[in-house]
Amino acid sequence: MKILVCISKAPDTTSKIAFKDNNTAFDENGVQFIVNPYDEWYALVRAIELKEAQGGSVTTITVGGADNDPIIRKALAIGADDAIRVDMEATDAFQVASEIAAKAKEGGFDLVLCGKETINNNGAVVGGMLAELLDAPYIPLATKLDVSGTTAEITRDIAGGEEVLTAQLPVVISAAKGMAEQRIPNMRGIMAARSKALNVAAPAGTEASTEVKSYSLPPAKGDCTYIDAENPAELIKKLHEEAKVI
């Protein structure tokens, strides 16, 4: 089974978020990047588990510049076999999905996995677009994934319970918490990653179809006021007179 895993970088959750270019771009200065946790902990690890159990290969794909190489090396250290980096600065999800689709078609993958979303943009749309471009079924937010023969069995959380689906390969799946457990790379993996192929590919040249007008930070958190549990009247008064929400 040939598995493709979409990997992108995301700012470490402790990073200070700031914008530049008149609030139209994220300021990466001083920001630590990590592998987007949904890509790493769930999609990649489950792909490696499936490969370990059934054979095959795991390739990662990333759309972006050379600044992505550290997170790609980490994915290789965790256990991917090789990596593709489409060398372009994509600015929207359609661009990313189109570029990945072009490579996925060339590679003839049976299974394409991505994280349910990136923790910075939270768009959660690349997977769906990619499936459409590949003319494959898309199953988002999967918490469990098994493959037997050419059939994938997927579990998803739905309101009040779970849904179990099957789909014929090839299929595109986005991974949510539960699909696998984080794997810490080991020294053998780090050493092996040195000699694994990180193939830098020229982009197909998809144009962006959206443009960011501006970013803004959420309003700063206000002070917290404690009100005695015995005194609900005071709470109502404050909500009414000070916060003016009721």
Place this chain on the structure above:
Amino acid sequence: MRTDLYQGHDYYNMDDLLSEEHKLIRETARAWVKQEVSPIIEKAFEDGKFPRHLLKGIGEIGGFGPYIPVEYGGAGLDQISYGLIMQELERCDSGLRSTSSVQSSLVMYPIWKYGNEEQRMKYLPKLATGEMIGCFGLTEPDHGSNPGGMTTNFKDMGDHYLLNGAKMWISNAPFADIAVVWAKDESGRIHGLVVERGMEGFSTPTMGGKWSLRASDTGELIFEDVKVPKENLLPNKSGLGAPLGCLDSARYGIAWGAIGAALDCYDVALRYSKERIQFDRPIAGFQLQQKKLAEMITEITKAQLLTFRLGQLRNEGKATSAQISMAKRNNVDMAINIAREARQILGGMGIINEYPIMRHMMNLESVITYEGTHDVHLLITGLDITGENAFK
């Protein structure tokens, strides 16, 4: 213990000097520590026992002989990588780092450097995975700072050596499979011998009652007419310089490790000071607390620069023993002072095992003593700069 929220601190952008692989190695060690060790370290310290189930994991993150060549089971990494791993381990606990640096620098290093090919192939691959554990016997009850005075000795009996004597304060001794033991031959020259558990007359009683380094096991090595096969003698170096060469490697690792302990204390104190409100404001706003915190990060940054440069010198094979002494002495002293200041910032909370500071503080009392005491390292610098030997 609380959730381990540790974050590194890099005031002078030292990370720019590291390779991507260095950072991945550090990140790996940190993630493993947070997942496997932080949740259990207070209990291990309280119980006074090294958590042996961690051995395999230490091996997997490269904590056993990372600079040993790949053909002997090591990772063939540079000295900065070794330092970073030691830093991350001691960031959690000095005892954890001790287990790793004893195995790496005091057991694997001499077998690699002073052993022959058969000895390397026999021991190193198993030591690298943690399947086999070693200890290093230099100190004796009557010979600590003056190891050259040792009385442990061996006689050539024709087809084997007969080893007699006792070692004390030996890290990992209670559960080690092998011991690299330093003993004098009949002419009084010091040699290294690999003594294996199970050899008749060899025992390793545990030393109890420690208030420091409790999560590391310490013991004695007792040799009563132990027959040591001749092929267990390390043939390629003898004299006091042989064990001292190992100590150079271990002390270099300790210099990095101490930065880890200091960083953890600083990190905890900084976070606590921003959260703890007294007189209606975070205590971080008071000048006296800022002085403590500002001085801590200043000292940490100085130590980081000193130690990184030492790592470069070691990579080039140029670091002198005296340069290593300076870093070990400076950094451990820096860490112990930061632990004391950090403990004060936490007030009463500073003495509780919900926070790691008091444990670091107690641990560092061993670290400032072993591998050459604080005073001894000062005398090494003194000797180096004046040419006058103040030891005798």
